[in-house]
Amino acid sequence: MTATPAPHPALRPGSLGPLDLPNRLLVAPMTRCSARPDGVPTEAMADYYAEFAAGGFGLVVTEGIYPDAAYSQGYLNQPGLATEEHVAGWRAVTDRVHAAGGRIVGQLMHAGALSQGNPHREDTLAPSVVLPLGEMMPAYGGSGPWQLPREATAEDIEEVVDGFVAAAGNAAAAGFDGVEVHGANGYLLDQFLTEYTNQRTDEYGGSTADRVRLTAEVVERIAAEVPEGFVVGVRVSQTKVNDVVYRWSGGAEDVVVIAQALAKAGADYLHIASEGRSWFDTARLADGTTVTGLARETSGLPVVANGGMHDVDQAERVLVAEHADFLAVGHGALANPDLPHRWAAGRELATFDAAMLRPDVTLATSNRWRQAG
Ligand SMILES: Cc1cc2nc3c(=O)[nH]c(=O)nc-3n(C[C@H](O)[C@H](O)[C@H](O)COP(=O)(O)O)c2cc1C
Numbered sequence: 001m002t003a004t005p006a007p008h009p010a011l012r013p014g015s016l017g018p019l020d021l022p023n024r025l026l027v028a029p030m031t032r033c034s035a036r037p038d039g040v041p042t043e044a045m046a047d048y049y050a051e052f053a054a055g056g057f058g059l060v061v062t063e064g065i066y067p068d069a070a071y072s073q074g075y076l077n078q079p080g081l082a083t084e085e086h087v088a089g090w091r092a093v094t095d096r097v098h099a100a101g102g103r104i105v106g107q108l109m110h111a112g113a114l115s116q117g118n119p120h121r122e123d124t125l126a127p128s129v130v131l132p133l134g135e136m137m138p139a140y141g142g143s144g145p146w147q148l149p150r151e152a153t154a155e156d157i158e159e160v161v162d163g164f165v166a167a168a169g170n171a172a173a174a175g176f177d178g179v180e181v182h183g184a185n186g187y188l189l190d191q192f193l194t195e196y197t198n199q200r201t202d203e204y205g206g207s208t209a210d211r212v213r214l215t216a217e218v219v220e221r222i223a224a225e226v227p228e229g230f231v232v233g234v235r236v237s238q239t240k241v242n243d244v245v246y247r248w249s250g251g252a253e254d255v256v257v258i259a260q261a262l263a264k265a266g267a268d269y270l271h272i273a274s275e276g277r278s279w280f281d282t283a284r285l286a287d288g289t290t291v292t293g294l295a296r297e298t299s300g301l302p303v304v305a306n307g308g309m310h311d312v313d314q315a316e317r318v319l320v321a322e323h324a325d326f327l328a329v330g331h332g333a334l335a336n337p338d339l340p341h342r343w344a345a346g347r348e349l350a351t352f353d354a355a356m357l358r359p360d361v362t363l364a365t366s367n368r369w370r371q372a373g
Pocket residue numbers: 028029030031032062063064107182184185235273274275276306307308309310328329330331332357361
């Protein structure tokens with residue numbers, strides 16, 4: 001008689017605050033620049049998100065959605081949550097995901113200085129007048145140098161926070177199970193958290209506690225206003241789309257300050273991203289602990305780890321050694337929308353093919369790639 005192998009720890013149920021999930025596997029947020037020009041989600045987007053739900057992912061986190069019709073939009077054909085039409089469009093997506101047995105959280109994203117396509121404004125907004133590193137990303141519809149942003153006034157900051165709060169209300173109206181505040185990867189909230197993009201001398205600049213204040217305020221205001229049972233998560237990262245080697249200069253101390261500030265603000269979970277790098281690379285701290293593990297221990301919140309989590313052995317290690325509670329899968333989910341079902345059945349994963357996102361990250365390009373395969 002052969003013993004049945006124990007199921008992978010990622011296939012055990014768990015809770016993200018008020019939201020019970022059948023397993024520990026999340027689809028990582030991935031921008032696809034496939035909405036209508038006015039930001040209304042399309043049927044192709046509903047098909048795309050429903051496929052992950054049907055494939056067994058416990059939770060789908062959407063691509064970054066722009067919250068306001070002012071400075072927040074980052075890409076042309078990015079979806080929004082700022083108008084009634086956006087709400088109606090997303091309702092069709094959330095219905096499809098729920099009908100497929102899944103759950104869906106909308107990621108709210110303000111691009112700040114890293115906006116490379118925004119029909120609502122000609123200029124860009126940032127904590128300080130600092131030219132972003134690198135150049136715009138052609139796969140997301142941009143090209144050439146970034147704009148020099150203008151410094152956000154106190155009034156601008158209030159408008160940003162109000163925009164996030166209104167969009168969270170719209171997300172609830174559109175049938176989402178929650179929202180994830182995008183505080184990662186170099187976008188506006190991360191520009192506030194990062195030393196070299198935040199040179200402010202008001203309460204939003206200076207120490208780590210001051211630089212994380214805006215993200216915490218956004219979380220706190222949203223948490224205070226959304227309906228009971230609606231999840232409010234927040235994503236942070238050290239690396240950025242335009243700076244993959246950046247690390248928090250305060251090391252473990254920064255991790256604790258950031259994690260505790262966001263927990264105090266009322267976040268239901270912390271999602272720690274590894275843009276452009278693996279979890280192992282971005283999470284290791286000098287003393288052998290990990291960013292995700294330390295954030296988990298000091299915040300008391302469930303932590304989502306990210307970065308190469310389709311590696312079945314790494315996924316097991318991270319959960320068993322309590323470096324995190326949940327795993328967000330990006331490239332591995334694109335190649336395997338049914339990854340949880342494959343792991344449950346002991347089936348091999350398909351390898352991600354970069355051609356799926358070339359020359360751009362749109363669903364049309366990926367669908368063409370699938371049809372050709
Ligand atoms: C096409 C694409 C678009 C992405 N867009 C977003 C986004 O909108 N918001 C976000 O937080 N991260 C975004 N990311 C980063 C992923 O969520 C994830 O952190 C990254 O791919 C690393 O995880 P992986 O190794 O599992 O792919 C994107 C990644 C890809 C490949």
